[in-house]
Amino acid sequence: MKPLLSAKGLTRRFGARVACRDVxxxxxxxxxxxxxxxxxxxxxxxxxxxxxxxxxxxGSVTYDSAAYGTVDVHDLSEAxxxxxSRTEWGFVNQDAREGLRMGVSAGANIGERLMAVGARHYxxxxxxxxxxxxxxxxxxxxxxxxxxxxxxxxxQRLQIARNLVxxxxxxxxxxxxxxxxxxxxxxxxxxxxxxxxxxHLSAVLVTHDLGVARLLTHRLMVMQGxxxxxxxxxDQVLDDPQHAYTQMLVASILPV
Amino acid sequence: xxxxxxxxxxxxxxxxxxxxxxxxxxxxxxxYQVPFGGREMPLPYGWGTGGIQVTAAIIGRDDTLKVIDQxxxxxxxxxxxxxxxxxxxxxxxxxRTEEATVIQTRHRVPETPLSEGQILVFQxxxxxxxxxxEPRETETRTLHALSEYGVMQVSLYESIARHGRxxxxxxxxVMVNGRYIMxxxxxxxxxxxxxxxxxxxxxxxxxxxxxxxxxxxYTPVKSLDFDDHPFEIETWEQCCELCGSKExxxxxxxxxxxxxxxxxxxxxxxxxxxxxxxxxAE
Amino acid sequence: xxxxxxxxxxxxxHSLDLLADKRRGDRDVAELSLEQIDQQxxxxxxxxxxxxxxxxxxxxxxxxxxxxxxxxxxxxxxRAYRTTLPRFGDSLPLDTSAMVAERRISSTFKDVPGxxxxxxxxxxxHRLLDFSLATEGDRPAAPTAPADxxxxxxxxxxxxxxxxxxxxxxxxxxxxxxxxxxxxLPASRPVRLQNLARGDEGFLLALGYSTQRGYGxxxxxxxxxxxxxxxxxxxxxxxxxxxxxxxxxxxxCDMVNQFAGSxxxxxxxxxxxxLAFGHSERKAMAMALVDRALRxxxxxxxxxxxxxxxxxxxAHSDNVEASGFVQHLKLPHYVDFQSELVVVRALRxxxxxxxxxxxxxxxxE
Numbered sequence: 001m002k003p004l005l006s007a008k009g010l011t012r013r014f015g016a017r018v019a020c021r022d023v024x025x026x027x028x029x030x031x032x033x034x035x036x037x038x039x040x041x042x043x044x045x046x047x048x049x050x051x052x053x054x055x056x057x058x059g060s061v062t063y064d065s066a067a068y069g070t071v072d073v074h075d076l077s078e079a080x081x082x083x084x085s086r087t088e089w090g091f092v093n094q095d096a097r098e099g100l101r102m103g104v105s106a107g108a109n110i111g112e113r114l115m116a117v118g119a120r121h122y123x124x125x126x127x128x129x130x131x132x133x134x135x136x137x138x139x140x141x142x143x144x145x146x147x148x149x150x151x152x153x154x155x156q157r158l159q160i161a162r163n164l165v166x167x168x169x170x171x172x173x174x175x176x177x178x179x180x181x182x183x184x185x186x187x188x189x190x191x192x193x194x195x196x197x198x199x200h201l202s203a204v205l206v207t208h209d210l211g212v213a214r215l216l217t218h219r220l221m222v223m224q225g226x227x228x229x230x231x232x233x234x235d236q237v238l239d240d241p242q243h244a245y246t247q248m249l250v251a252s253i254l255p256v
Numbered sequence: 257x258x259x260x261x262x263x264x265x266x267x268x269x270x271x272x273x274x275x276x277x278x279x280x281x282x283x284x285x286x287x288y289q290v291p292f293g294g295r296e297m298p299l300p301y302g303w304g305t306g307g308i309q310v311t312a313a314i315i316g317r318d319d320t321l322k323v324i325d326q327x328x329x330x331x332x333x334x335x336x337x338x339x340x341x342x343x344x345x346x347x348x349x350x351x352r353t354e355e356a357t358v359i360q361t362r363h364r365v366p367e368t369p370l371s372e373g374q375i376l377v378f379q380x381x382x383x384x385x386x387x388x389x390e391p392r393e394t395e396t397r398t399l400h401a402l403s404e405y406g407v408m409q410v411s412l413y414e415s416i417a418r419h420g421r422x423x424x425x426x427x428x429x430v431m432v433n434g435r436y437i438m439x440x441x442x443x444x445x446x447x448x449x450x451x452x453x454x455x456x457x458x459x460x461x462x463x464x465x466x467x468x469x470x471x472x473x474y475t476p477v478k479s480l481d482f483d484d485h486p487f488e489i490e491t492w493e494q495c496c497e498l499c500g501s502k503e504x505x506x507x508x509x510x511x512x513x514x515x516x517x518x519x520x521x522x523x524x525x526x527x528x529x530x531x532x533x534x535x536x537a538e
Numbered sequence: 539x540x541x542x543x544x545x546x547x548x549x550x551x552h553s554l555d556l557l558a559d560k561r562r563g564d565r566d567v568a569e570l571s572l573e574q575i576d577q578q579x580x581x582x583x584x585x586x587x588x589x590x591x592x593x594x595x596x597x598x599x600x601x602x603x604x605x606x607x608x609x610x611x612x613x614x615x616x617r618a619y620r621t622t623l624p625r626f627g628d629s630l631p632l633d634t635s636a637m638v639a640e641r642r643i644s645s646t647f648k649d650v651p652g653x654x655x656x657x658x659x660x661x662x663x664h665r666l667l668d669f670s671l672a673t674e675g676d677r678p679a680a681p682t683a684p685a686d687x688x689x690x691x692x693x694x695x696x697x698x699x700x701x702x703x704x705x706x707x708x709x710x711x712x713x714x715x716x717x718x719x720x721x722x723l724p725a726s727r728p729v730r731l732q733n734l735a736r737g738d739e740g741f742l743l744a745l746g747y748s749t750q751r752g753y754g755x756x757x758x759x760x761x762x763x764x765x766x767x768x769x770x771x772x773x774x775x776x777x778x779x780x781x782x783x784x785x786x787x788x789x790x791c792d793m794v795n796q797f798a799g800s801x802x803x804x805x806x807x808x809x810x811x812x813l814a815f816g817h818s819e820r821k822a823m824a825m826a827l828v829d830r831a832l833r834x835x836x837x838x839x840x841x842x843x844x845x846x847x848x849x850x851x852x853a854h855s856d857n858v859e860a861s862g863f864v865q866h867l868k869l870p871h872y873v874d875f876q877s878e879l880v881v882v883r884a885l886r887x888x889x890x891x892x893x894x895x896x897x898x899x900x901x902x903e
Binding site for chain 2: 546549614617618620622624717719721722723853858861864866870872878879880885888
């Protein structure tokens, strides 16, 4: 089996500050990898480098594409990278407003990826969009409402639907439950877990919340000051942390 | 002008050559917006400077020019532009569509079918069809380059979701030659079908935005739509009060203080021909 | 029928006659001469030359007279004339350190080599209407020191730069001519500066002001403002050496701004630059603020404010473009409006039909 996504020696600085340094890992098909650490530890920078949104100064990211075979994400033409990112990939932002078109209805938001690859039957697009509202537990009669009329949790579920409608193989998630109430978070985590299972998704998930990591991820990388200080199976890392920083992180949260 | 202060057709020859090069490129890549070094013109931006520059670059003494605005030859802006060219290019002018070799237009395509050898020059305010969906030029150029047109279809979807139909009445986006989405300029969608495989050459000039684009003769031009919500044009219950036409685009006029309406052809030449030549009206 | 819009040739001709008559005003009042405009409305002439990007005082005065004092209209007139002129080539860059300065101030140092030269400025006037100006009469000439044309003033920026405290000016980059080439984005700094130099003073003033109010602050100091005459040199191809072809008045502003430094560069001050024809300090300062704001990306600063948004600023700075497009709304749009009418009527009819149907359904229940 080939890894779906591989990072080798990824390094990115902002000015004098090193945001991530020399990061290596493989992501296997069907696997959910968590990247945890405090804010400023470089995890979002790393995620953006992986998804081709930010160019690393050093290192490479390779992806095993269904359409193009094994490709270097940063060597791809912009055309291909953009096509990949709206067909084989998804990206769930922490702030749903960045991942949604706030000025158009939920149906249009979900339908965009379908239309981008040629769907031209209004009724079919609508039906698919309605089905997806069901799957993310939003009532169908909210199809024509704009996300501005949605609650924070609903927006996040809509963003998930908008990404998954093209049946991507790989989803990048940046603090998908950040900034939401605990009860709302729990519902989204359940939803994500069942979607990941039923769609056999692979995912890279960035979070500062070890509870989220424990619930969703199979494997964990712990980042501090831009470097990976520990990695392993999620339960192992959380139950028996080896690095002092991980121990501090684990000790500072309530047990899940 | 004849006193030697200005060159023939106002623009200097170097500028005309630059514009012609842009036009050739535009013809070679139908629907693609070619940036060009638009000049300041003695008419204000937004009043047809793009169309005027295109006309000035292609017009010669043998040409016969027709200028329309809102379909009419006698609207103020059409009169002003026609006088400008009569003065600086010493060309014959006409109001008859079939007599003209160059027709400069704002907001309409003549009702009389165009023929090979004719050139239709459109005045374009905003050449970028995606502009109201994406304000950034760097981004819209990328979207065109990658044929990434989902956002345009999203806007049509939204229109149906909101209104039950595509509610865009004018400046209705088209796909040119299966490759570039193009703004047909603010013509009513009624005129869109006339752009498809037209025997005439269509040139579009945007002066303020400094873009030229073109649709060569017989090029497919498709108005965007959905399979189950096909493109359709405006229709009227009334016919033209003056010539009785049921096929032309009608202007609505309020004729008295009680708000009584009267409908007449927007294309004044077409209407007049039908009235003076009964056979033209069948 | 419908004469108001379908004006026709006669109506337009009459409108032009009326305009010419209005321009002249009451014939009992003496007509303005171009010399009077040049001499007594000199700052208006300066602005028209700057934004018209054509240095010719008498043409600018003519444009102001023809435009009845509407400076944006005058700028348009001058631009439309300028565009027909043949282009011989580029002059050499102005050497403003060789300026014979009438005014030169720095707010970064109490004193600078060559001194603070106040020159003619409104800065220290009390803005009280001077009713003595309401009547004509000779004014005494101001006392002047003997002109010292050999005196050159070192630029404050150069002094800071030698110390390494201020970034060096950018290398001479050949610039496209924005009046010949369309603006392409992202733009080089020379193109940006060209755009800003032609840009509307009011627009740049508001943007510059916004940077001082927190929308992209960059902690500016006036390193130096100078106003005076500089020679313009040109190398004709057939000669192969520079000859002086003119002396022009310009206002230059070197704005000095804080900069935190980056990975490779230690903290130092950075520049924003403004240059205008004639005496146009407000314009030169606003331009310098906006120039610096537009460098946010280059200096790895976060670019979140309007003044830092290159596309937004450059695409909307030109008042001839803006004025034309805003005012084109006066042109007839009745065909498009008809399309809208047809659509809106159809939509309203559908809503009405649905309502009636609903009423029928209700009655049937």
